[in-house]
Amino acid sequence: SNKWEIDPGELNLLEELGSGQFGVVRHGKLRRMDVAVKMMKEGTMSEDEFIEEAKVMTKLQHENLVQLYGVCSRQRPIYIVTEYLKYGSLLHYLRGKERTLITNSETLLDMCLQVCKGMAYLEEQKFIHRDLAARNCLVGSYNVIKVGDFGLARYVVDDEYTGSGGAKFPIKWAAPEVLNYMRFSSKSDVWAFGVLMWEVFTCGKMPYGRLKNAEVVDHVQQGRHLEKPRYCLPNVYDVMCLCWTESAEQRPSFRDLRQNISRIFQEE
Numbered sequence: 295s296n297k298w299e300i301d302p303g304e305l306n307l308l309e310e311l312g313s314g315q316f317g318v319v320r321h322g323k324l325r326r327m328d329v330a331v332k333m334m335k336e337g338t339m340s341e342d343e344f345i346e347e348a349k350v351m352t353k354l355q356h357e358n359l360v361q362l363y364g365v366c367s368r369q370r371p372i373y374i375v376t377e378y379l380k381y382g383s384l385l386h387y388l389r390g391k392e393r394t395l396i397t398n399s400e401t402l403l404d405m406c407l408q409v410c411k412g413m414a415y416l417e418e419q420k421f422i423h424r425d426l427a428a429r430n431c432l433v434g435s436y437n438v439i440k441v442g443d444f445g446l447a448r449y450v451v452d453d454e455y456t457g458s459g460g461a462k463f464p465i466k467w468a469a470p471e472v473l474n475y476m477r478f479s480s481k482s483d484v485w486a487f488g489v490l491m492w493e494v495f496t497c498g499k500m501p502y503g504r505l506k507n508a509e510v511v512d513h514v515q516q517g518r519h520l521e522k523p524r525y526c527l528p529n530v531y532d533v534m535c536l537c538w539t540e541s542a543e544q545r546p547s548f549r550d551l552r553q554n555i556s557r558i559f560q561e562e
């Protein structure tokens with residue numbers, strides 16, 4: 295049965311939550327459940343390919359992943375219906391709470407561990423995110439953090455985003471093998487996770503500050519990487535640096551990182 299097909303008549307659209315890569319996203323109700331509804335702007339997405347993949351993505355279920363509930367694909371624009379998290383993007387949340395969060399390394403490390411658990415599940419399912427960053431994670435009640443928009447990068451129709459020379463390509467989160475060969479893997483997601491950890495421990499600073507994309511490429515290719523954030527413990531910074539191991543094979547897996555980060559909690 296095509297249970298991933300949602301009847302738009304059952305959706306009750308509420309306030310706008312923002313506009314992402316594909317157009318406007320609104321808060322809504324599906325029966326009595328809170329949902330987020332992406333209303334896909336025409337021409338921004340390879341829709342037929344996505345609708346095919348949606349069947350697989352609805353099966354990815356984990357408490358640290360934003361659940362895809364289904365699609366309304368018998369209309370244009372198509373709707374993508376997901377779980378709703380009431381505090382929005384992790385990047386926005388960090389920047390808004392810097393004063394209370396910046397010295398609370400336990401809370402910050404717990405946020406990283408939750409992202410790591412969601413990513414370890416995707417890794418186990420052989421599913422690559424391709425754009426892991428604090429802006430693409432969401433915050434729910436009780437400091438719950440969930441990874442969002444996993445895999446959607448494959449369906450973006452925008453050369454500025456898809457080509458590594460494009461203005462929207464996430465250069466600052468890209469591993470060397472992605473910069474050089476566009477070779478995406480769970481290990482390139484691990485590199486991005488290291489940058490996400492740095493974003494968390496700086497409460498949402500822009501990685502590499504004002505460096506231009508071309509300067510960041512040089513920086514990374516010279517084997518240099520992000521400095522230790524001011525309030526970040528050395529053993530936490532060591533985990534970030536492991537994620538930035540030049541060779542993808544030698545980088546830890548999310549499974550390794552999950553054990554590594556959990557162990558830091560036991561030490562504290």
Ligand SMILES: Cn1cc(-c2ccnc(-n3ncc4cc(C(C)(C)C)cc(F)c4c3=O)c2CO)cc(Nc2ccncn2)c1=O
Nearest residue numbers: 311312313314315319330378379380381382425443446447
């Ligand atoms: C599930 N969800 C999504 C959003 C929300 C809103 C606007 N844009 C987005 N974004 N953000 C990022 C994004 C990124 C992509 C890539 C392909 C990876 C580049 C593709 C997208 F389609 C989106 C998208 O739709 C989101 C993220 O999908 C906001 C929520 N919540 C709140 C709550 C309060 N205030 C604001 N948002 C929420 O619960």
